[in-house]
Amino acid sequence: MPMNDARPFLTRRAFLGRSALATGGTVLSLSALGRLDARLALAASGRDRHGNGYGPLAPVTPSNGGDIAAAGFPDLAAFPILALPHGFHYRAFSIIGGVLSDGNPVPVNHDGMAAFAHPTELEVVRLIRNQEDRSAPGLGSVLGPAETRYDPLGRGGNVTLDYDERRHGLVQDYVSLNGTIVNCAGGIGFGSQAWLTCEETTAGTPPWGQPHGYVFAVPLNVEPGELQKAVPIKSMGRFAHEAVGVDQDTGVVYLTEDAGSGVGSGFYRYLPDDPADLLAGGRLQMIGIAGHPQYDAREGQTTGAVLTAVWLDIADPDPAAAGNSSPTRTFNQGYVNGGAKFNRLEGCWWDAGSIFFVSTSGGDAKNGDVNADGFHEGYGQIWQYTPDGPSSGKLRLLFESPGQAVLDSPDNITITPRGGLMLCEDDAGGTDNDTHPLAPGIVNVNRLIGVSPAGEAFEFAVNRLNSAEFAGACFSPSGRTLFANIFGNGLRGSGMTVAITGPWSAGPL
Numbered sequence: 077m078p079m080n081d082a083r084p085f086l087t088r089r090a091f092l093g094r095s096a097l098a099t100g101g102t103v104l105s106l107s108a109l110g111r112l113d114a115r116l117a118l119a120a121s122g123r124d125r126h127g128n129g130y131g132p133l134a135p136v137t138p139s140n141g142g143d144i145a146a147a148g149f150p151d152l153a154a155f156p157i158l159a160l161p162h163g164f165h166y167r168a169f170s171i172i173g174g175v176l177s178d179g180n181p182v183p184v185n186h187d188g189m190a191a192f193a194h195p196t197e198l199e200v201v202r203l204i205r206n207q208e209d210r211s212a213p214g215l216g217s218v219l220g221p222a223e224t225r226y227d228p229l230g231r232g233g234n235v236t237l238d239y240d241e242r243r244h245g246l247v248q249d250y251v252s253l254n255g256t257i258v259n260c261a262g263g264i265g266f267g268s269q270a271w272l273t274c275e276e277t278t279a280g281t282p283p284w285g286q287p288h289g290y291v292f293a294v295p296l297n298v299e300p301g302e303l304q305k306a307v308p309i310k311s312m313g314r315f316a317h318e319a320v321g322v323d324q325d326t327g328v329v330y331l332t333e334d335a336g337s338g339v340g341s342g343f344y345r346y347l348p349d350d351p352a353d354l355l356a357g358g359r360l361q362m363i364g365i366a367g368h369p370q371y372d373a374r375e376g377q378t379t380g381a382v383l384t385a386v387w388l389d390i391a392d393p394d395p396a397a398a399g400n401s402s403p404t405r406t407f408n409q410g411y412v413n414g415g416a417k418f419n420r421l422e423g424c425w426w427d428a429g430s431i432f433f434v435s436t437s438g439g440d441a442k443n444g445d446v447n448a449d450g451f452h453e454g455y456g457q458i459w460q461y462t463p464d465g466p467s468s469g470k471l472r473l474l475f476e477s478p479g480q481a482v483l484d485s486p487d488n489i490t491i492t493p494r495g496g497l498m499l500c501e502d503d504a505g506g507t508d509n510d511t512h513p514l515a516p517g518i519v520n521v522n523r524l525i526g527v528s529p530a531g532e533a534f535e536f537a538v539n540r541l542n543s544a545e546f547a548g549a550c551f552s553p554s555g556r557t558l559f560a561n562i563f564g565n566g567l568r569g570s571g572m573t574v575a576i577t578g579p580w581s582a583g584p585l
Contacts, residue, residue, distance in 0.1 A: 128532060128534065129161065129526055129528070129532065129534030129535070129536060129583055129584065129585075130161035130162075130163075130164070130526075130534075130536065130578075130579075130582065130583040130585075131161050131162055131583075132161070132162075133159040133160055133161055133514055133535060133536075133537070133538060134159060134160070134162065134514075135156030135158075135159050135514065135540060136156055136158055136159065136160045136164070136165065136166065137154055137155065137156045137157075138152070138153070138155075138157060138166060138167055138168045138574075139165045139166065139167050139244070140167040140168065140169070140244075140245070141153035141154055143167075143169070143245070144168060144169075144171070147169075147171060147174050147175075148173075148174060149171055149173075149174070149569050151569065152168065152171070152541075152569055155541070156540055157539070157540060157541045157562070157572075157574070158537050158538065158539065158540060158574065158576075159514040159515070159537065159538040159540055160536070160537055160576065160578070161536065161578070161583070163578045163579045163582070164576060164577070164578030164579070165576070165577055165578060166574045166575060166576045166577070167244060167245070167574065167575045168572045168573070168574050169237075169239075169245075169246040169249075169572065169573055169574075169575075170182055170186075170205075170235070170237055170246065170249050170572060170573045171569060171571070171572040172184055172186070172564045172566075172567070172568060172569065172570055172571040172572065173567075173568030173569055173570075176235065176249045176250055176251065177248040177249050177250050177300065178220075178248075178249075178250035178251060178300050178301070180218075180219045180220060180250070180251050181217060181219065182235075182249075183207040183209060183216075183217035183218045183232075183233075183235065183251075184207065184209055184217045184564055184566050184571065185207055185208040185209055185210070185217075185563055185564060185566070185571065186205055186206075186207065186547060186548065186561035186562065186563055186564060186571045186572070186573060187205070187206040187207070187208040187259065187260055187261060187488075187547045187548060187561065187563060188205075188206040188259075188260060188261030188262045188273075188274075188319060188423075188488055188547060188548050189203055189204065189205040189206065189547070189548030189549075189550055189559065189561060189573075190203070190204055190262070190263070190264050190271055190548075190550050191203055191550040191551060191552050191553065191557075191559055192204070192264070192268055192271075192296055192553070193268075193553045194238060195296060195297050197238070199240055199241050199242040199243075200238050200239065200240050200241070200247060201238070201239045201240075201241050201552045201553065201557065201559075202236065202237075202238055202296060203236065203237040203238075203239060203550075203559060203573070204234055204235075204236050204237075204252060204271035204273075204294050204296070205234060205235045205236075205237060205548060205561065205573065206234055206259040206260060206261065206262060206273055206274075206548070207232055207233055207234065207235060207259055208232065208258055208259055208260050208276070208563075209231050209232040209233075209257065209258070209259070210232075210257070210258055211231055212283075213229035213230075213283045213284050213285070214229045214231075215231060216230070216231020216232060216257075217231060218231050218232050218233035218234075218235075218251060218254050219231070219251065219254065220233070220251040220254040220303055221254075221303060223305070224254055224255065224303040224304065224305045224306065225254050225255025225305075225306065226254075226255035226256055226286055226292070226305070226306035226307070226308065227255045227256070227257070227284055227285045227286035227288070228255065228285045229283075229284055229285045230254070230255040230256050230257045230284065230285075230286070230288075231254075231255075231257070232254075232256045232257040232258055232259045232275075233251060233252075233253045233254040233255065233256050233259060233273075233306070234251070234252045234253040234254075234259060234271065234273055234294050235249055235250065235251055235252060236249065236250055236251075236252040236294075236298060237249040237573065239552075239557075239559070239575060241552055241554060241556060241557055244575070244577070248300065250300040251303065252294050252298045252303065253273065253292060253294045253298075253303070253304075253306050254303065254306065255305075255306050256273070256275055256288070256292060256306055257275060257277060257279065257284070257288055258275050258276045258277040258279075258288070259273050259274065259275060259276075260274055260275070260276035260317070260318055260319075260334070261274055261276075261318050261319035261320075261332075261422065261423055261487075261488060261547075261548075262274050262291075262319060262320055263319055263320035263321050263322060263329075263424070263425075263426075264321075264322060265293060265322060265354075266322050266324065266327045266329075266351045266352060266354075267324070267352065268296070268324075269295065269296050269297075270293040270294055270295050270296055271293070271294040271296070272291050272292070272293055272294075272320045272322070272329075272354075273291070273292050273293075273294055274290075274291050274317030274318060274319060274320060274331075275288050275289055275290055275291075275292075275316075275317055276316050276317055276318055276334055277289055277316060278314060278315060278316060278398035278399055278405075280396075280398070287314070287396075287398075289313075289314040289315055289316065289317065289398055290308035290309060290310060290312070290313075290314060290317070291308070291309045291312045291313075291317055291320065291331075291354075292306050292307065292308055292309065293307075293309065293354065307355065309354045309355055310393070310394045311346070311354075311355075311357050311358050311360065311393055311394070312329065312331070312346045312354065312358070312360065312393070313331065313344060313346070313360045313390065313393045313394070313406050314393065314394045314395060314398045314406065315333050315335070315342075315398060315405070315406040315407065316333055316334055316335045316336070316341075317331060317332075317333065318331075318332040318333060318334040318421060318422045318423070318424075319331070319332045319422060319423050319424045319433070319488070320332075320424065321424040321425050321426035321431045321432075321433070322426055323426055323431075323463075324426065326351070327348055327351020327352075328345055328346070328347060328348075328351075328463075329345065329346040329348065329354070330343070330344070330345050330346075330424060330426065330431045330433070330461070331343075331344040331345070331346060331424075332344075332421035332422060332423070332424050332433050332434075333406075333407060333421055334420050334421055334422055334436070335400055335407060335420075336400070336420070337419065337420060337437065337445070337447040337448075337451075337453060338419075338447025338448045338449040338450075338451055339400045339407075339449070340407055340411060340417040340418070340419075341407065341417070341418050341419065341420055341421045342362045342363070342406070342407045342410055342411070342415055342416070342417070342418070342421075343362070343363045343416070343418060343421055343433065343459075343461070344360060344361060344362050344363070344390075344406075344410075345360075345361050345363070345387060346358050346359070346360050346361075347359040347361070359389065360389075360390040360393040360406075361387040361388055361389055361390060361410075362387070362388050362390055362406075362407070362409075362410030362411075362415040362416075363385050363386075363387060363388075363415065363416055363461070363471070364385070364386050364387070364388050364410075364413075364414045364415045364416050365383050365384065365385060365386070365416050365471070366383075366384040366385070366386050366468070367384075368383075368416075369414035370411060370414055370415070370416070370417065371383075371416040371417070372416075372417050373416050373417065373418050373435070373438065373457075373459075373473075374417065374418060374419040374435070374438045374439075374451060374454075375438065375439060375440050375451075375452075375454060376440065377440075377457070377473045377476065378473065379473050379474070379475055379476055380472060380473070381472060381473065382470050382471070382472050383470070383471045383472065384468065384469075384470065384471075385461060385468060385469045385470065385471040386467065386468055387467055387468070388410050388413050388414060388415050390406055390409050390410055391409060392404060392406075392409065393406065395409075418435050418438060418459075419435055419436070419437050419438045419447075419451065419453070419454075420435060420436040420437050420438070421433060421434065421435055421436075422434045422435075422436045422486070422487045422488065422502075423486070423487055423488040423489035423490075423499075423500070424489065425489050425490050425491050427491040428491075428495075429462060429463075430460050430461060430462040431460070431461045431462075432458065432459070432460050432474065432489060432491070432497070433458075433459050433460075433461070433489070434456065434457070434458055434459075434486045434487065434488075434489050434499070435456060435457040435458075435459065436456055436485050436486060436487055436502065437453035437454055437455070437456065437485060438454050438456065438457040438476070439454025439455055439456055439457050439476045439477055440454060440476065441454055441455050441476070441477060441478045441479050442454055442455075443455055443480070443484070443485075443505045443507060443508050444505065444506075444507030444508050445505055445506055445507050453505070454476070454477070455476075455477035455478070455479060455480060455482070455483060455484055455485065456476070456477045456483050456484070456485055456486040457473055457475075457476045457477075458473075458474040458475050458476075458486065458489070458497070458499075458527075459471065459472070459473055459474060460472055460474045475527075475533075480503075480508055480510050482525075482533055483499065483501070483525050483533065484501055484503045484505070484510065484522075484523075485501055485502050485503045485504065485505065486499040486500065486501060486502075486525070487499075487500045487501065487502035487545060487546075487547060488500040488546070488547050488548055488549055489549075490549050490550050490551065492526070492551065492585040493551055493555035493580070493585070494529060494584065494585060495529040496526060496527055496528045496529050496584055496585045497526065497527040498524060498525070498526055498527075498536070498549045498558070498585065499524070499525040499526075499527070499549075500522075500524060500545065500546035500547050500548070500549050500560065501522040501523050501524070501525065501545060501546055502522065502545035502546075502547070502563075503520040503521065503522050503543075503545070504520070504545075505520060512538060514538045514540060515538055515539065515540045518539075518540070518542065518543050519543060520543045521538060521539065521543065522538075522539045522543065522544065522545050522546050523535050523536070523537060523538050523539070523546070524536045524537035524546050524549060524560060526584070526585050528583075528584030528585065529584065530584065532584065536585075537560075537576070539562055541562060541570070542562075542564075542565060542570055543565075544562050544563040544564050544565055544570060544571060545562075545563045546560055546561070546562065546563070547560070547561045547562075547563050548560055548561040548573075555580070556577060556580070557575050557576065557577050558575075558576040558577075559573060559574070559575055559576075560573070560574055560576065561573050561574075562574070
């Protein structure tokens with residue numbers, strides 16, 4: 077088992093953390109895990125669907141109906157797109173089928189996103205949003221200049237949105253990276269100076285003009301008309317990337333992989349030679365469990381149990397043959413040397429000395445879907461990794477959903493201002509066909525699920541528009557606004573970005 081990196085971390089600054097995190101050393105303390113398990117059992121039985129969070133939900137119409145109608149969507153202007161707790165309101169903007177401020181169409185498939193302080197405007201939040209366009213070569217929705225595209229046939233990429241938090245309105249939105257494909261999730265770069273956008277594919281040439289499966293940096297300071305040519309960070313690995321989380325003290329980048337159901341996905345880290353310049357090179361490694369080579373983390377796990385993690389070098393992070401069946405696939409390189417296997421790793425978020433990441437369909441409570449390899453999918457897991465040195469750390473299952481009512485297929489994740497979790501559901505299950513009383517006529521309903529620092533899981537929002545996933549949940553730097561995306565289904569008006577405000581101090585997030 078080849079291990080590991082012996083060089084020391086960069087000097088870690090003193091980190092006080094949020095009060096809820098500092099007292100327990102993590103988002104959920106061990107005592108909170110016990111309370112969480114009890115509440116999850118209640119919710120799974122159907123006796124406690126809403127938890128206590130912010131109270132029961134009810135349909136709410138958008139606060140900016142006039143703007144929505146003026147943008148060409150009168151049917152959405154007075155429609156209660158979301159169900160929210162009492163006192164919460166939202167504004168919807170950058171709606172699929174509309175027009176961006178730069179004159180390009182609003183692209184399809186709003187996915188991962190992050191909120192940054194604007195480089196120059198005090199009350200403006202800068203959002204950078206992924207567009208997970210899966211169109212065929214030469215087709216797609218992310219336009220912009222041909223000369224800045226990484227792949228001339230690619231039509232995925234990113235949109236930057238400036239939102240005035242004081243006036244509660246969109247200032248501008250524009251294409252900020254083009255020529256990539258299947259931009260799923262990503263993460264905030266070192267020093268919060270860029271969004272790292274990830275391609276969830278290993279498609280190659282042909283039929284594409286360039287190989288795909290990489291991470292790209294979208295600089296925070298890109299303004300309208302200032303697109304830069306997209307450059308892949310190849311040393312960060314070629315695989316079906318989902319999300320990244322960056323340790324803002326050391327510059328270490330953690331990466332999740334969603335290779336699809338039944339083929340195994342890995343959890344990785346990238347040790348950059350220069351944290352401020354990811355293109356300068358570095359080392360890609362995959363996680364393993366000490367004493368347990370090829371550990372299967374997909375099921376049979378114990379909530380709260382601590383596993384000793386080690387890191388295994390990936391010899392060829394940019395394999396020419398990167399497909400799931402290839403022995404040179406990044407995951408297969410790590411797995412053959414003892415790496416751990418997860419099922420569909422998706423969102424991740426770095427906070428207070430730990431990286432939190434999601435397995436969308438891991439777990440012992442099964443949703444009815446069976447993968448080609450015989451694995452019965454679960455309703456989802458939330459994992460936490462905490463480094464304790466340059467070559468090892470502690471991995472534990474933070475919690476695991478016992479059933480659909482509690483949490484169904486978590487995807488994107490963020491940490492809330494007071495040290496809780498906010499989870500975006502992506503219920504793509506083909507068997508259980510669940511419904512929800514607040515979303516009549518919709519099957520496989522998706523929600524935002526909150527988890528308090530005290531261990532309480534509860535519904536915060538329900539998508540009443542369609543069965544599309546929630547994605548890209550993130551709080552503004554001030555903590556006053558929660559931004560999120562409704563992914564959409566490719567049709568006009570089916571997806572959008574929302575800004576949710578309300579009495580946050582009245583509840584746990």
